[in-house]
Amino acid sequence: MIYKQNLHTHTTYGDGKNTPEELVLEAINRGFSSIGFSEHSYMHFADFSSQLKVSDMPKYKSEIHALKEKYQDMIDIFCGLEYELFSEVPTNGLDYIIGSVHYLKFGEEILGFDVKLKETQDYINSNFGGDGMKFAKKYFETVATLPQHGNFDIVGHFDLVAKNNEKGHFFDINSKEYLNAGFEAIHALKGKIPLFEVNTGAIARGYRSTPYPQPEFLKEFKNCGFGAVITADCHNKDFLDCYFNEAAQLLQSVDFKTIWILTGNGFKEVSL
Numbered sequence: 001m002i003y004k005q006n007l008h009t010h011t012t013y014g015d016g017k018n019t020p021e022e023l024v025l026e027a028i029n030r031g032f033s034s035i036g037f038s039e040h041s042y043m044h045f046a047d048f049s050s051q052l053k054v055s056d057m058p059k060y061k062s063e064i065h066a067l068k069e070k071y072q073d074m075i076d077i078f079c080g081l082e083y084e085l086f087s088e089v090p091t092n093g094l095d096y097i098i099g100s101v102h103y104l105k106f107g108e109e110i111l112g113f114d115v116k117l118k119e120t121q122d123y124i125n126s127n128f129g130g131d132g133m134k135f136a137k138k139y140f141e142t143v144a145t146l147p148q149h150g151n152f153d154i155v156g157h158f159d160l161v162a163k164n165n166e167k168g169h170f171f172d173i174n175s176k177e178y179l180n181a182g183f184e185a186i187h188a189l190k191g192k193i194p195l196f197e198v199n200t201g202a203i204a205r206g207y208r209s210t211p212y213p214q215p216e217f218l219k220e221f222k223n224c225g226f227g228a229v230i231t232a233d234c235h236n237k238d239f240l241d242c243y244f245n246e247a248a249q250l251l252q253s254v255d256f257k258t259i260w261i262l263t264g265n266g267f268k269e270v271s272l
Ligand SMILES: [Zn+2]
Pocket: 082, 100, 102, 156, 157
């Protein structure tokens, strides 16, 4: 790959292990042309430890901005956010935004599903009477509403619902029912969010052996004219470009000829 960049990066402002500067230095070491930071946006109802606190927003922005200037001759640095659907924080003054769903809404209650295997079963039992397919459908229906909540540049980990499902514990990811639920969400996002990410983060963290989204969804994103971005969903600098070459090959295998990178003049398409 000619262009190395990662726009999905978490730091000590949220649930990442490293400071922004440690990550910038790692990116320079690995020959990246750019790096973007994307902390989880604040959610008043959820565990605060993984999120960027509202009170830390100005410091986050000014620290990234200072790094931008300090390293301007070596790498392009961007300040973004991984915006959570039910978050209510202002998003002005950012270079880009990833739109992600980690929570589902049940009446007035909002509950996170991005949990470990055993807890996923509990989540499905308590909220969907043990029916994993209902869980998957509710997730994709929720993803479909992303554009109603803001202007996003990138769809985050499109099929995150399958994180703990690699062995088919909860639903069949090859069934028509599951695929159609995903396709409907892609159609709802079409023309509203221009890019989606091939996200390798769950591989780095040992949850999965393949990136999001699965090939059937990659093909549908392609058919619907979305652009692809490769990201590491990095929480630890050691995995800043984890599985990038394989992600590029995966995209090529479903006929993507290009990916998109962020530059000082906005997003730009480059050949794979
Ligand atoms: Zn996420």
